[in-house]
Amino acid sequence: MNLGPHADFIVAAYAVTVFVVAALVAWVVLDYWAQRRILGDLEERGVTRRSQRKG
């Protein structure tokens, strides 16, 4: 594939996009694991939400 005289600009555009999307995906996945871990810890300690309590 020949990207011509402006190959640097094309590669830079794709690199920026990949970096931003990868950062977004990593943030979402790490945040999900963190929230699940904290919820698990709280449930282990017997903390429940008001809606989970029996009347």
Add this chain to the structure above:
Amino acid sequence: MPVIDFANPTRFLTIVNRVLPWLIAATVVLFAVGLFRAVNAPDDYQQGATVKIMFLHVPAAWLGMFGWGLMSIAALGTLVWRHPLADVAGKAAAPIGAAFTFICLTTGSLWGRPTWGTYWVWDARLTSMLVLLLLYLGVLALYWTAEEPGRGARAAAILSLVGAVNLPIIKFSVDWWNTLHQPASVFRMGGSKIDPALLTPLLIMTLAFTLLFMTLHLAVMRNEILRRRVRSMRLMQAQELAEAT
């Protein structure tokens, strides 16, 4: 199932957990097809190979605006019906929309240098898109700095509605003012002006990026619901400790 049932956070989480794997698979497949078509697309007769930047720039521009549109609709849900899931949807769309607006501005700048001879000009389209990015950052700042989440949500909802004025300005800026940016060439009266050899990969990439946006949005909404559960449980724990002492 009535539509209103989807607005129950617990039921929403169940649905998201079922839908997400399919959305991720569809996104990956569409990106594989789209990137293959983009790599093998012919050069433009004027732009040369830099036309390949368009396959990123156009979807990012559309999703930057789509994200704000989504936040404006969610803002109505927050302010009028005070539904917590509406606020969750608005808050989740903000970082994703900001990221796509940033991609739009950066790729546009990298396309502009070889094509126009400059990275940036203060023309109406570019400036209104930069304003959109600043509005996104403003909404994120309101969410992140509010001491009381409800107050932050209402302030962000108001800014989302006010900022929606910028969407038609972005869209019609190329018609209302004399700009360096070219006028609409994909979705326009009388059909697209782009050759099918370039239009097909562009549409596939747009669909792939839109699915990516939807996937990320649902995943961030799920995270936000879990975060609110954590906050609620911590408040309950603190209340119990206070009552015990």
